[in-house]
Amino acid sequence: MRHSMSGHLAFGVALLALSAGLAPARAGVEDSDQERAARWQEIQKSIFDGKTATTDDAAVKLDAPTRAADAALVPLTITLAQPKDIAGLYLVIDDNPSPVAAHFTFGPDADPKEVKLRVRVNTYTDIHVVAVMKDGSLKQTVKFVKASGGCSAPMGMSDEDAVKGIGDMRLRLAGDVAADKPVDATLMIRHPNFNGMQMNQLTRQYTPARYIQAIDVTYDAKKVFDMDTDISLASNPVITFELLPSAAKGELKVDVKDSTNAQWSRTFPVPAVSN
Amino acid sequence: MAVFPEMALRDGRVGSRTTRRDALLAGFGGLCLCCLPARADQPPARFGEVVPGLFVRHGDDEDATTKNRDAIANIGFIIGRDAVLVTDSGGSLADGRALRAAIRERTDRPIRHVVMSHVHPDHSFGAAAFVEDRPEFIGHAKLRQALQMRGEYYRRRLADLLGSDAGSIVIPTRAVSCTDAIDLGDRRISFQAHATAHTDCDLAMRDERSGVLLPADLLFVRRIPALDGSLAGWLRALTALEATGAARAVPGHGPVLVDLAPAVADLRRYLTVLRDGVRAEIKGTGSIERAIETVGQGERGRWLLFDDYNARNVTEAYKEYEWE
Numbered sequence: 001m002r003h004s005m006s007g008h009l010a011f012g013v014a015l016l017a018l019s020a021g022l023a024p025a026r027a028g029v030e031d032s033d034q035e036r037a038a039r040w041q042e043i044q045k046s047i048f049d050g051k052t053a054t055t056d057d058a059a060v061k062l063d064a065p066t067r068a069a070d071a072a073l074v075p076l077t078i079t080l081a082q083p084k085d086i087a088g089l090y091l092v093i094d095d096n097p098s099p100v101a102a103h104f105t106f107g108p109d110a111d112p113k114e115v116k117l118r119v120r121v122n123t124y125t126d127i128h129v130v131a132v133m134k135d136g137s138l139k140q141t142v143k144f145v146k147a148s149g150g151c152s153a154p155m156g157m158s159d160e161d162a163v164k165g166i167g168d169m170r171l172r173l174a175g176d177v178a179a180d181k182p183v184d185a186t187l188m189i190r191h192p193n194f195n196g197m198q199m200n201q202l203t204r205q206y207t208p209a210r211y212i213q214a215i216d217v218t219y220d221a222k223k224v225f226d227m228d229t230d231i232s233l234a235s236n237p238v239i240t241f242e243l244l245p246s247a248a249k250g251e252l253k254v255d256v257k258d259s260t261n262a263q264w265s266r267t268f269p270v271p272a273v274s275n
Numbered sequence: 276m277a278v279f280p281e282m283a284l285r286d287g288r289v290g291s292r293t294t295r296r297d298a299l300l301a302g303f304g305g306l307c308l309c310c311l312p313a314r315a316d317q318p319p320a321r322f323g324e325v326v327p328g329l330f331v332r333h334g335d336d337e338d339a340t341t342k343n344r345d346a347i348a349n350i351g352f353i354i355g356r357d358a359v360l361v362t363d364s365g366g367s368l369a370d371g372r373a374l375r376a377a378i379r380e381r382t383d384r385p386i387r388h389v390v391m392s393h394v395h396p397d398h399s400f401g402a403a404a405f406v407e408d409r410p411e412f413i414g415h416a417k418l419r420q421a422l423q424m425r426g427e428y429y430r431r432r433l434a435d436l437l438g439s440d441a442g443s444i445v446i447p448t449r450a451v452s453c454t455d456a457i458d459l460g461d462r463r464i465s466f467q468a469h470a471t472a473h474t475d476c477d478l479a480m481r482d483e484r485s486g487v488l489l490p491a492d493l494l495f496v497r498r499i500p501a502l503d504g505s506l507a508g509w510l511r512a513l514t515a516l517e518a519t520g521a522a523r524a525v526p527g528h529g530p531v532l533v534d535l536a537p538a539v540a541d542l543r544r545y546l547t548v549l550r551d552g553v554r555a556e557i558k559g560t561g562s563i564e565r566a567i568e569t570v571g572q573g574e575r576g577r578w579l580l581f582d583d584y585n586a587r588n589v590t591e592a593y594k595e596y597e598w599e
Binding site: 065172184238 | 424428432560561562563564567586587590591594597598
């Protein structure tokens with residue numbers, strides 16, 4: 001499924017040019033419900049090969065602030081009621097320049113009942129979460145979020161400072177680890193996730209896009225999840241997921257690749273070795 | 276203050292419609308707003324003489340709107356024997372023009388120095404009103420880069436509100452990387468560039484004759500501070516402000532002159548509550564969502580615009596401390 005992302009990026013390029021103009025994000029603000037629905041239909045067609053997701057707010061839940069305090073860091077919590085039947089997950093920010101913010105494929109060492117991540121939101125937009133069930137069916141929920149400028153907002157530091165420590169990772173487990181018992185895991189990755197929309201006024205140049213494309217997590221070589229992502233992920237991404245460790249002791253390995261083909265790998269002993 | 280992004284300009288969407296209508300009406304009326312010192316429907320800005328020779332205008336305790344022309348920071352000027360120094364430039368071309376008019380009501384001495392205390396638009400966009408005076412534009416050594424990174428973004432959002440009254444970006448011509456001083460003839464003004472605190476380019480100054488400190492947005496009084504740099508750095512900067520020994524200060528927002536010690540104590544208390552709150556959350560189960568909902572809530576009654584900024588401040592603090 002990884003190939004599907006590049007298609008969406010191309011789809012987003014025209015919009016990206018638009019939002020770099022003088023009136024960023026206004027279209028998303030003034031869209032009617034019908035326009036939003038039409039856009040979602042169009043997005044679904046391009047992602048799901050003609051399949052349509054069924055609305056099921058009981059199976060899929062999305063918590064997001066109604067109005068984002070910081071459009072460049074909007075925290076989202078996705079809750080899935082039937083984790084055992086879930087194969088994967090799409091997070092779609094309809095009016096972002098590149099709508100597919102993340103695509104997760106879960107493996108045996110994940111318990112996909114909750115996923116948290118932080119995204120950029122460029123305008124008032126619907127955010128859709130689509131669960132891909134193991135039987136191939138699609139279940140979705142939607143939330144409308146008011147935010148603006150999250151993609152073009154300048155970062156609070158210089159480009160040089162922003163890439164300091166790039167590729168550093170940390171892992172936090174919220175409890176004791178036991179075999180086949182889910183535990184909250186938070187993965188932090190240092191990466192500016194430059195999306196190519198932040199402009200240097202003097203040079204009139206945009207900071208070149210450089211963003212994470214893939215995060216693959218395994219536990220003792222068994223898949224936890226693969227995640228495809230792009231410019232909608234907030235800088236210094238933080239992802240919280242439920243690890244379902246197949247053994248009480250093991251190694252959690254994270255592989256990260258970005259759009260410049262830089263790669264970072266980190267292996268965390270589980271449980272963490274204390275000093 | 277703020278304005279790292281939308282908070283301070285977040286009414287831009289609504290305001291922009293008003294702006295266009297205002298602009299049209301002005302056109303029909305044959306008025307050229309840009310040639311007037313201040314708009315006819317605006318009360319003249321009130322600059323009070325807080326100590327002899329130092330004049331300060333109280334900025335509105337609001338976010339930028341079409342009506343207030345982003346005149347929301349405490350700005351002012353110092354009249355010396357030989358020249359005038361602008362202590363902070365104002366929030367828009369219109370705001371800067373009102374400031375310049377207020378100077379010219381009082382003196383014909385040349386305006387030789389214009390300070391831009393940091394990158395936020397309510398402090399930097401008035402500079403364009405002084406270009407004709409050919410002053411030196413004084414800023415922190417990192418201000419130039421910060422304006423390059425953010426200036427155009429701010430300008431667009433300000434122009435959504437104010438049209439051509441927004442102004443353009445002025446790049447500082449005199450960079451302060453540590454300390455510096457200028458002499459207005461009979462009055463020395465000293466500068467201190469701070470490490471990342473409120474922003475990454477905060478310049479504080481002191482009027483040596485009166486002893487009054489002008490720390491700009493390193494000091495918020497009454498209005499909730501906006502964190503856009505480093506919380507740990509800001510706490511260190513507060514200690515540095517106290518170390519100057521100054522008794523009184525002109526804060527960037529709030530009353531035009533305050534006793535330094537209690538003002539610093541209030542700000543330190545808020546920042547410490549933020550720091551301790553996010554640290555506790557990070558050490559626990561670590562949820563930025565819960566931190567945003569809970570941290571700092573006990574401070575709500577103590578600050579104006581609390582609900583507009585606290586969540587953003589917690590987000591910034593959380594990002595800083597989760598990598599600690």
